[in-house]
Amino acid sequence: MKRAFRIYFPFINAGMQETATYRVNWIFYILGSVLGCFVSYFIWHAVFLSGEGETMNGFTLPQMIVYIFLIFLTSTMIGSDAAWAVGEEVRDGSIAMRLIKPVSYNATFLFQELGNKLLTEMFLVVPLIAGLEIVRTILVGSLQFSVVNLLIYLCSCVLAYLINFFFNICFGFIAFVIKYLWGANMMKNCIVGFLSGAIIPLSFLPETLGRIFMILPFASLNYTPVMIYMGVYQGAELLYFLGLQVFWALFFWGLSKLLWVISVKRLSVQGG
Amino acid sequence: MIQVENLRKEFKKTIKEPGLKGSFKSLFKPKTERVVAVDDISFEVPKGEILGFIGPNGAGKSTVIKMLTGILTPTSGRCTINGKNPTVNRKSYVKEIGVVFGQRTQLWWDLPLRETYGVLKEIYEVDEKSYRERMAFLNETLDLESFISSPVRTLSLGQRMRADIAASLLHSPKVLFLDEPTIGLDVVVKDNIRRAIEQINRQEQTTVILTTHDLADIELLADRIVMIDKGKNVFDGSVGELKTRYGQMRELNFVTDSTDPESALSYREHFSLDSEDVSVKREGSSVKVRFNSEAVAVSDILAYTLATVRVNDISVKDADIEEIIRRLYKQGVD
Amino acid sequence: MKQIKRLFRIHRIFVAQELKRMMEYKGDFIVGVIGFLMVQCSNLLFLWIIFNNIPSLMGWSLNEVVFIYGFSLIPKGIDHLFFDNLWAIGHFTVRKGDFDKYLTRPVNTLVHVMFEKLQIDALGELVMGIALVCVSLPQLSIEWSVLKVLLGIAAILFATFIFTGIKTITAAVAFWSKRSGNIIYMVYMFNDFAKYPVTIYNEFVKNLITYVIPFAFTAYYPALYLLTGENPLYNVGMTVLLSAALMSLGVFVWNRGIRAYESAGS
Numbered sequence: 001m002k003r004a005f006r007i008y009f010p011f012i013n014a015g016m017q018e019t020a021t022y023r024v025n026w027i028f029y030i031l032g033s034v035l036g037c038f039v040s041y042f043i044w045h046a047v048f049l050s051g052e053g054e055t056m057n058g059f060t061l062p063q064m065i066v067y068i069f070l071i072f073l074t075s076t077m078i079g080s081d082a083a084w085a086v087g088e089e090v091r092d093g094s095i096a097m098r099l100i101k102p103v104s105y106n107a108t109f110l111f112q113e114l115g116n117k118l119l120t121e122m123f124l125v126v127p128l129i130a131g132l133e134i135v136r137t138i139l140v141g142s143l144q145f146s147v148v149n150l151l152i153y154l155c156s157c158v159l160a161y162l163i164n165f166f167f168n169i170c171f172g173f174i175a176f177v178i179k180y181l182w183g184a185n186m187m188k189n190c191i192v193g194f195l196s197g198a199i200i201p202l203s204f205l206p207e208t209l210g211r212i213f214m215i216l217p218f219a220s221l222n223y224t225p226v227m228i229y230m231g232v233y234q235g236a237e238l239l240y241f242l243g244l245q246v247f248w249a250l251f252f253w254g255l256s257k258l259l260w261v262i263s264v265k266r267l268s269v270q271g272g
Numbered sequence: 273m274i275q276v277e278n279l280r281k282e283f284k285k286t287i288k289e290p291g292l293k294g295s296f297k298s299l300f301k302p303k304t305e306r307v308v309a310v311d312d313i314s315f316e317v318p319k320g321e322i323l324g325f326i327g328p329n330g331a332g333k334s335t336v337i338k339m340l341t342g343i344l345t346p347t348s349g350r351c352t353i354n355g356k357n358p359t360v361n362r363k364s365y366v367k368e369i370g371v372v373f374g375q376r377t378q379l380w381w382d383l384p385l386r387e388t389y390g391v392l393k394e395i396y397e398v399d400e401k402s403y404r405e406r407m408a409f410l411n412e413t414l415d416l417e418s419f420i421s422s423p424v425r426t427l428s429l430g431q432r433m434r435a436d437i438a439a440s441l442l443h444s445p446k447v448l449f450l451d452e453p454t455i456g457l458d459v460v461v462k463d464n465i466r467r468a469i470e471q472i473n474r475q476e477q478t479t480v481i482l483t484t485h486d487l488a489d490i491e492l493l494a495d496r497i498v499m500i501d502k503g504k505n506v507f508d509g510s511v512g513e514l515k516t517r518y519g520q521m522r523e524l525n526f527v528t529d530s531t532d533p534e535s536a537l538s539y540r541e542h543f544s545l546d547s548e549d550v551s552v553k554r555e556g557s558s559v560k561v562r563f564n565s566e567a568v569a570v571s572d573i574l575a576y577t578l579a580t581v582r583v584n585d586i587s588v589k590d591a592d593i594e595e596i597i598r599r600l601y602k603q604g605v606d
Numbered sequence: 607m608k609q610i611k612r613l614f615r616i617h618r619i620f621v622a623q624e625l626k627r628m629m630e631y632k633g634d635f636i637v638g639v640i641g642f643l644m645v646q647c648s649n650l651l652f653l654w655i656i657f658n659n660i661p662s663l664m665g666w667s668l669n670e671v672v673f674i675y676g677f678s679l680i681p682k683g684i685d686h687l688f689f690d691n692l693w694a695i696g697h698f699t700v701r702k703g704d705f706d707k708y709l710t711r712p713v714n715t716l717v718h719v720m721f722e723k724l725q726i727d728a729l730g731e732l733v734m735g736i737a738l739v740c741v742s743l744p745q746l747s748i749e750w751s752v753l754k755v756l757l758g759i760a761a762i763l764f765a766t767f768i769f770t771g772i773k774t775i776t777a778a779v780a781f782w783s784k785r786s787g788n789i790i791y792m793v794y795m796f797n798d799f800a801k802y803p804v805t806i807y808n809e810f811v812k813n814l815i816t817y818v819i820p821f822a823f824t825a826y827y828p829a830l831y832l833l834t835g836e837n838p839l840y841n842v843g844m845t846v847l848l849s850a851a852l853m854s855l856g857v858f859v860w861n862r863g864i865r866a867y868e869s870a871g872s
Contacts, residue, residue: 025788032792038811039798043656043663046806050660057659180634183727186641194648204655283868338869343709345865363712371710378707382627394619395711397612423630 008111015115026120033072040068057203062139063230064201069132070226071198077121078161078221083188085109086172087181095263106169106256113165146231152238153229159245160221166252167217173259176266197223217248273479274317274340274447278349281310281335309335311503312349317496319446320477322469324494324511326484328601332503333483334451340481341371341449353447367396370440374452377436379424385435386420389442396443403442410438413468430461434468441472447479448472454486466492491593499600507600511593518596524561524573526586533559533581542576543568616713617721624724635726642730646679650738666803669745670833676738677832678801678825681765683732689770690725692777697787700780703870716774716860748833757842761828764849768824769797771852774860781863797821820848 048061059067089095098105133145171188178184193199195218202210202223213219224241227233233241287303310332317323327333338344340351342358342365350357358365371378379388393403411417414434419427427435433453440448450469454462470493473480482493490497490511497514499507507514530536539550539561549564563573570588577583628635653675657668699705699719708715776793779786796814800821804812815822823845831841 024783025785028788028792032788032795035792035795036798039802042799042807042811043802046664047656047660050663178633178637180631180637183634183637183641187637187644190641190644190648194651199648200652200655204659334869338706341706341710343706343869344867362709363714366710367712369710373706376704376706378710380623380627382630383623387623387626391619391623394616395713397712 008107011108011111012115012118015112015117016119030076030120030124033076037068037072041065044068057201059201059203062136065139066132066136066230067201067226069128070229071222073124073128074157074160074222074225075198076124077117077157078164080113080161080165080168082106082109082113082165082168083172083174083185084168084181086169087175087184090173090175090263091179091181099264110165117161149229149231152242153225156225156228156242156245159242159249160225162249163217163245163252164221166249166256169256170252170259173263176263192218192221195219196221197226215244217252220245220248273319273321274351274353274481276313276315276336276340276349276351279310279313279336279339279346279351280308280348281332281339281344282347283307283309309503310339310346310500313500313503313505314349315498315505315508317447317479317481319479320473321495322473322480322482322493324482324484324490324497325500326487326490326497326597327500327506331501333500335503336500337449337451337481337483341369342366367443368446370443370445370448372433372436372440372448372450372453374433374450374455377424377432378439379432379435381424384421384423385416385427388424388435388439392439392442398443402444406442406444410441413471414438415464430457430464433457433461433465437465437468441478444476445478447481450480450482450484452484453482454484454489462486462488469493487593487597490597499597501601514593514596515590518600520564520566521562521595521599522565522570523589524563524577524586525558525589526577527558527584528581529557529584530581537577537580539563539568539573539576543572613717616717620721621724628724628726638727639730639733642727643734644730646731646734649675663803664806666805669742671803672738673742673746673833674803674825674829675801676735676742677762677829678797679731679735679738681762681824682769682797683728683735684762684766685769685773686725686728686731688724689720689773690728691719691723692770692773693787693790694723695719696777696780696785696790698785700867701785701870705867706869709864709867715864716857720770746833749835753838754832754835757838758828758832761831761842761845764846765824765828767849767853768820768845771849771854771856772819772821774856775852778856778859778863781867793819797824800825802826820844820852823848 044064045061048056048064054060056064086095089098129150133143137143137145174184175181195213195216197213197219202213202219204210205213214223220241224233224245228238228241283306284304285307287305313332313336325333325337335344339346339358342362345359350359353365353368356365356368379385380391389403389407392398398406411420414437416435416438419431419435424432424435437450437453453469454465457465466489469480469482472478480493482489484490494511496510497507498505507517509517534552534554537552539545539552540547543550545563545567549567551562553560553562561573561577574586574588577586650672653668653671657663657671662668663671695705705715708718711718772793773790776786776790779789783789796819799807799811799815804815804822804826807815812822816827827841828845830836831838
């Protein structure tokens with residue numbers, strides 16, 4: 001463990017420095033992305049004004065606001081460029097170089113991305129959660145914040161990041177089939193966005209459909225952590241969904257290994 | 273043809289302190305400083321000349337070339353070609369010049385080479401008749417025929433360079449800028465490219481400005497050399513002048529059958545020379561002696577050598593330009 | 607006149623090149639178009655699910671919302687299709703020094719950059735936008751006149767250049783800051799607000815997208831005129847005015863930027 005840390009710490013460090021170098025760029029990116037939340041906020045605001053009753057599919061307006069912004073926060077925390085990185089390697093053939101490198105490529109990438117995130121999330125989590133809770137307190141009239149939920153939420157996010165990371169590693173291998181990564185990536189993001197509840201809460205979907213989506217790995221990415229923060233999942237249910245996250249993380253980790261083995265065979269057949 | 277007067281360029285540069293702490297600092301309060309990349313450069317180039325433009329890394333070479341090609345706007349000073357000034361009218365200025373950057377291509381990457389010329393014909397408004405004549409000429413000099421129908425991404429580096437030079441010459445420019453035209457090429461291809469450049473220069477009286485790290489390019493092509501260092505003009509003259517000014521070093525080569533010529537010949541003690549004025553290198557039976565011809569006369573050193581050891585074959589030659597320039601880059605010019 | 611003829615000629619040549627390139631990579635373009643189509647579909651699905659829960663969105667029917675949404679995609683799609691290369695300027699062309707190429711050619715740099723690429727992916731948006739307008743139109747009782755049709759077409763045309771103008775200004779920032787890709791992205795994201803009826807926003811956002819980053823004039827206001835026939839002078843006239851103003855500002859900033867351009871390397 002200590003050895004692994006010594007090997008990979010430079011990558012975390014490099015990731016953080018990279019982010020710091022392009023600071024202004026990053027700030028604009030975040031600002032642009034937050035705008036999407038505000039659009040959603042106003043739409044939902046209008047929806048609740050136009051609908052009858054206080055709640056809609058189990059959500060009140062303050063809860064919906066928390067949901068919108070937490071989905072955004074979770075998405076940036078678990079986001080991964082691994083598909084892109086692997087896809088590029090497949091496309092330009094440099095994936096063959098992995099065979100002769102002494103350190104694990106996936107691991108180096110993972111740690112570099114973590115370094116990136118460590119810095120960005122520090123600037124994002126605290127103000128966003130604080131702001132959100134202040135707004136919620138004003139809207140509801142009493143403080144709803146729970147430290148326990150926040151901590152479990154953060155753990156759940158780590159699991160979600162791992163799922164997403166290994167899922168993206170797997171997805172990157174699609175470059176063997178589709179050459180246009182940008183287009184493929186857009187399709188993936190769109191589907192994942194929908195299935196993970198990032199576009200609309202899964203409880204708004206028809207019941208059977210919603211239930212199927214809940215078991216799929218994508219709900220584990222966004223929906224599960226957010227539900228945990230909001231205190232919807234408790235006790236046995238909470239353990240079940242965390243367990244599901246662990247399962248999917250292991251599943252995609254295994255799948256990424258398998259795909260690697262298959263592509264090594266393919267590489268050796270093609271001769272690199 | 274080309275007039276460069278008091279050209280100067282300053283850049284603003286962000287300073288980043290090293291390490292994570294530095295990154296954090298620059299996150300909130302980036303520091304900047306002004307850097308003078310080119311400081312008061314002036315020279316002229318007459319029509320039909322091949323000018324070698326040289327200098328060590330970071331001397332400001334590319335900055336000057338980029339100002340001459342209209343890419344960068346000078347902080348002060350000006351350059352004109354045929355009386356045209358890039359900051360006043362860029363479009364008419366760039367019609368007079370052709371530009372090749374060895375490390376970049378201006379060819380359409382995904383399409384057959386032929387397509388690039390079709391587009392450039394329109395961009396430079398070359399009429400149909402001149403286009404056909406021009407392509408025939410370029411084809412002959414640069415030998416494009418064999419790969420003109422292949423997509424550019426499939427071309428070898430040498431083919432790509434020939435194609436790029438042709439692209440820059442399509443509109444019959446009066447001045448051709450070549451930045452590292454032989455970079456990364458093997459010896460035979462380098463030779464081809466040099467010959468093509470020479471031919472174009474001769475046949476069309478095209479003025480050529482050449483920057484390169486391969487000093488053989490300069491030795492073989494350039495009529496004149498402008499050398500800059502730390503943004504300043506440090507030498508302007510012919511290759512011959514450079515040699516007479518800085519090339520006092522000569523090389524004495526001979527073959528001998530004596531077993532230990534180094535200990536028999538003690539140039540330093542005999543002529544009481546400093547260590548930088550003479551050096552001896554032996555490879556098998558051939559010996560190479562570099563010496564400063566101002567510290568010791570060629571005839572003296574010859575006489576001493578012939579008297580001391582048995583010599584089979586002997587010659588004296590000028591140090592080549594590469595040697596001179598390498599020394600100049602290392603020491604700087606006073 | 608001769609100048610304009612030349613512009614069209616150059617545009618035709620570049621488009622022809624792009625189509626040839628497309629033929630080399632057919633699969634990519636299909637993937638791209640489907641990708642963009644899917645993004646729009648998921649947004650529509652969102653709207654549809656929402657309207658299953660409410661009768662109308664603050665007085666707007668589903669058809670009206672879909673019409674405005676569809677209308678917004680048309681100028682956006684046209685700009686995206688023809689002038690997408692400006693993104694590349696902000697993201698990497700300037701940073702990598704590849705902008706040098708444009709400066710050594712006897713064509714206006716902005717024109718060259720704008721014409722050079724064709725982003726076929728945008729067909730996903732454009733097709734979807736036209737489809738949505740076509741589907742929602744018969745369900746809406748709109749009184750048509752020749753003037754309305756002409757103003758509608760003009761609005762689309764000028765709205766396109768609101769997008770292009772804003773993109774030019776933000777892309778040109780890269781001449782000073784080396785990269786401005788995310789600034790373009792941020793400003794561009796404001797157009798998400800303009801896809802929905804402006805009345806759902808509070809005063810601040812409404813003023814922001816009307817007067818500061820006037821994306822509301824690319825969709826809501828002209829669409830409002832087409833729906834109600836009200837106030838063409840403001841709803842369409844402002845689109846024309848802002849389009850001209852933003853494009854002029856874009857050209858100005860661009861030209862200043864070129865003088866500050868530092869290329870790459872030493």
